[in-house]
Amino acid sequence: MTSRTRTIPDSPSPRRFFRYRPDQQWEAYLFILPSFIGFAVFVFLAILISLGLSFSDWGLTGWKGFVGLRNYQALIRDPVFWKTFRNTAFYIITVVPLQLGLGLLMAVLLNQGLRGRVIYRVLYFMPVVTTIVAGAIIFRLLLGSNGPVADLIYGFANLTGIPVSPPEWLNSTKNSKWAVTMLTLWKNTGFTMVIYLAALQGVPQLLYDAAETDGAGSWQRFRHVTLPMISPTTFFLIILQMIGAFQLFTEPFVMTRGGPANSSMPVVQYIYQNAFNFGRMGKAAAIAWFLFLFIFGATLLQNFFQKRWVYYEAE
Amino acid sequence: MTVTTPEAPLEIPAKQQGIIKSLLVQSLLLLGGIFMLAPFLVMLLVSLFPADALLTRNFALERITLQNYVETFQVVPFGRYYFNSALVAIVTTTAQLVVASLAAFAFARLRFRGRESLFLLYLATLMIPFIVLLIPNFLIIRQLKWFNSYWALIVPSIFSAFTTFFLRQYYRGLPIDLDEAARLDGASSFRIWHQVILPLSTPALAAIGIFAFNNSWNDFLWPLVVTATDEMRTIPVGLAAFQGQFSTDWNLLMAGAVIALLPVLIIYILSQNWFIRGIALSGMGGR
Structure with missing residues (x-):
């Protein structure tokens, strides 16, 4: 009981507050009921159906019976599944560090208190509020074979005499994933920046002053004061962006349709394809649970390693 | 702001160093700003010129x-x-x-058996990724005969463990004396929720509301799965379908993108402070 009372600081008598009140028992259930019905159907029932599906044979004609682990076994032998899985891994490995690094860089720059700060913040955050579908269509134009980015690179080559030619992005099995990464960075870096900016403003000036008195240069202050102080935010952003990158779908779906030759297709699009284009609900559900296990495992792993580098003030 | 240390080996005076530094900062910020803004500008430019302008690069005013x-x-x-x-x-x-x-109020301010375990159950659902629920929810919607209807677009998105969690945290921070005083005056729990807690939680409701509204407005995968006709499509799904039909008519596609983005961008620029604070706050779980 004592551990709970801490969270309600203004309560004059914590014990009175937590005393069991029979008159509130049913009342409380009534308050929770609307949301509970929703969770019961769209989360708890859905989880059961999804689990059942993943152990079932579900073709175009509907449910055909339980097949045990066969969906999962088939997955392990499915080369397309592994390809999409590697693609998703690529997105996580590229998007998460770049987004955090660039977001932190921008936040640190904006935190210098220079002029135009509000305008930059508005600008950087603009892609965050836009519909990603529109962003994907624009990037398809930008990165196309005869697009503006190609123009820029030709212009650069003409100007400097350096013989560079624009690479193929969208039509190349090698580079299509990078196109998706670029779009994701454009879309989400403003978000990490805003969160980092809030964290930076929470670092007490006192610590910087103390470090400066001890003769620490600006890099040392950043390395030994800023980074540890904002490490809880970094941890939070890593988890959040990792879970987001695991579930990446719209960007490649609209920009490249997962192509060419599945080279940019993420796992979620493969799930979508199996469920809604091929009608293989059982297989799709099995992939979704596989993905869940990976997200869960990765989160646990991060949580385990956080003790080594995340600094919590009040402990 | 100056970065000179007593034993700085460089001979550059502090003032000049400050200027060099601020120039560097400004140019990096500008570069980032161009990267963020350029796609919008290209979209606007292409949307304002005839189809052949893009091919010939002839954008005469x-x-x-x-x-x-x-x-x-x-x-x-x-x-x-x-x-x-x-x-x-x-x-x-x-x-x-x-x-x-309503649920957050009960979890934060009412006393009842099973409160902690029920709340834990709610929290646990935060760990279930949306993709796991996508297929069963689609089947449930089809079973309810809600496919391609507003019911399908709205009802499953109403229940958010995150919003419940966020509001519960906020309600726990409000003094409990308020409830006790209202109860002494004979107010029911519903009245306390309605006339004491709700008015006090406007900032929290606004923050999480902006977040929820933006999520709903930009949602793509769920509306894509449960809609089939133009009558039911939302902007993102309609825009994607438009691209499917006119995949290389860039002038039309960009006009469509402008039409899709303009209202959100106008609202955003007019209320950017609210927007950024709201999304940052709820993105951080209210910290």
Whole structure:
């Protein structure tokens, strides 16, 4: 009981507050009921159906019976599944560090208190509020074979005499994933920046002053004061962006349709394809649970390693 | 702001160093700003010129036309998409706030058996990724005969464990004396929720409301799965379908993108402070 009372600081008598009140028992259930019905159907029932599906044979004609682990076994032998899985891994490995690094860089720059700060913040955050579908269509134009980015690179080559030619992005099995990464960075870096900016403003000036008195240069202050102080935010952003990158779908779906030759297709699009284009609900559900296990495992792993580098003030 | 240390080996005076540094900072910021803004500018430019302008790179000012917008409105029912998106986002957000706030009130301020374990159950659902629920929810919607209806677009999105969690945290921070005093005056729990807690939680409701509204407005995968006709499509799904039909008519596509983005961007620029604070706050779990 004592551990709970801490969270309600203004309560004059914590014990009175937590005393069991029979008159509130049913009342409380009534308050929770609307949301509970929703969770019961769209989360708890859905989880059961999804689990059942993943152990079932579900073709175009509907449910055909339980097949045990066969969906999962088939997955392990499915080369397309592994390809999409590697693609998703690529997105996580590229998007998460770049987004955090660039977001932190921008936040640190904006935190210098220079002029135009509000305008930059508005600008950087603009892609965050836009519909990603529109962003994907624009990037398809930008990165196309005869697009503006190609123009820029030709212009650069003409100007400097350096013989560079624009690479193929969208039509190349090698580079299509990078196109998706670029779009994701454009879309989400403003978000990490805003969160980092809030964290930076929470670092007490006192610590910087103390470090400066001890003769620490600006890099040392950043390395030994800023980074540890904002490490809880970094941890939070890593988890959040990792879970987001695991579930990446719209960007490649609209920009490249997962192509060419599945080279940019993420796992979620493969799930979508199996469920809604091929009608293989059982297989799709099995992939979704596989993905869940990976997200869960990765989160646990991060949580385990956080003790080594995340600094919590009040402990 | 100056970075000189007593034993700085460089001979550059502190003032000049400051200027060099601020120049570097400004140019990096500008570069980032260009990267963020350029896609919007290209979109606007291409949308304002005839189809051949992009091919020939002939963007002479006297060729500016609104013809692409007229044509886009003729081939795509954007008005309908707007209506659908607005209706879905407004109803979803309002219902989500009411439902979550009721539950959060009970979790934060009422005493009942099973409170902690029930709340833990709610928290646990935060770990279930949306993709796991996508297929069963689609089957449930089909079973309810809600496929391609507003019910399908709205009802499953109303229930948010995150919003409940967020509001519960906020309600726990409000002094409990308020409830006790109201109870002494004979107020029911419902009245306390309605007349004491709700008015006090406007900032929290606004922050999480903006977050929910933006999520609903920009949602793509769920509306894609449960809609089949133009009558029911929201803006993102309609825009994607438009791209499927006119995949290389860049002038029309860009006009469509402008039409899709303009209202959100206008609202955003007018209320950017609220927007950024709201999304940052709820993105950080209210910390």
